Amino acid sequence: MADNVFREDREFLIRVKSAVIEKQALEQRIREMTAEQKRLEKSIAAEEKSIQDEKTSTVKRRRAEVQSSYDKQLSQVRSKKRKAESEKGKIIKSGKADRIKDETRDIRQDSNEAEKEHRKLLRQNNVPAFTRTKLFHVMFMPGDGLQMLMMVVLFAIFLVGIPFVFTFLVRKLFINPSSMSDGARTALTVIIPMIMIIIFIVAYFLIYVKIKVPYIEVLKQGRKYHKAVVENDKQIRSIKRSVRRDQDESRYDVKDVSQRLAEIAEEEEEIREQKHRALVEFDESTARNIEAEIDERRKGALSELKEQKGGLSLQIDEASRSLQEKSLVLARDYASHIGDEMMRTDRLDELIAIMDSGQAVTISSAIAVYRSNKQNQGGISKR
Helix, strand or coil, X not given: CHHHHHCCCHHHHHHHHHHHHHHHHHXXXXXXXXXXHHHHXXXXXXXXXXXXXXXXXXXXXXXXXXXXXXXXXXXXXXXXXXHHHHHHHHHHHHHHHHHHXXXXXXXXXXXXXXXXXXXXXXXXXXXXXXXXXXXXXXXXXXXXXXXXXXXXXXXXXXXXXXXXXXXXXXXXXXXXHHHCCHHHHHHHHHHHHHHHHXXXXXXXHHHXXXXXXXXXXXXXXXXXXXXXXXXXXXXXXXXXXXXXXCCCCCCCCCHHHHHHHHHHHXXXXXXXXXXXXXXXXXXXXXXXXXXXXXXXXXXXXXXXXXXXXHHHHHHHHHHHHHHHHHHHHHHHHHHHHHCHHHCCHHHHHHHHHHHHCCCCXXXXXHHHHHHHHHHHHCCCCCC
């Protein structure tokens, strides 16, 4: 068989070339269909993702719309609730103020009488009015342990706190460190507080000598009035605390407002329950219906892409089987006789050209001439 083939003429080579071209065309077609198949796969994936994204965004937006509608109603109810609570608070505040005023009326009247008598006593004895103040009684006539402690604290403030704070501010705001020596700054730090301490001591001594000593009996009488006022103030503060801490609302005219608040609370709870039921129904039913509607609306384009891909896959399979058959035929009927290296269109063209030029009559002689030419050119190139 091999000898017969090698004695064939150029027509055999033309048939081989035609078979090779058909095979190459089939391979190219398979490559193009495979590339188109990959493109379709990407398009299908993109379409599926687009559908899923639309379902996700649509469900999220619709759910937010449902939730927002109920949130608006709840916001309106809360606004009514705040107004009713504010109204109730004002009524209670006003009622407590009236209670305090009523419950402290006699005490305040007693304090006014005591202060009036105190002012009258001081005026009749030409004693300065500032001796009525709490500061004077703490600094010059403390009556109990608490006032003694307050006097000590005040002395500490006047003798230590105020002088040194004032000195610190003077140094920071009015003294330039670059224009004064360290010694001068130190001296100033000592002198300023000493001056202020001396002023305080002198003022205290003068008030003590000029006011307290000459009018001690009058001041002792006035302390009784002052003490009465202080005690009354304590009672008033106690009554205020008691009234403000009292949680009993039955004393005040808030029945209508309380009823409105109860109705608002029921309305708010009902809206909350409706919102919960609506969201549960949305998640369990409406969301699925939305997704089904989107699938139905967009299934046409996706189905078309999948059909194209399926049809193309069948064509590729058919073409692959055909290529396999052609490859077997080429290998069995042609390549096995003339060699794989000759199964190229360019080399077949060269063999045909050799036979057309009269250099060879048979295929075997044409192959011999071809190889001789390649040897002369440096050898047959390997693919």
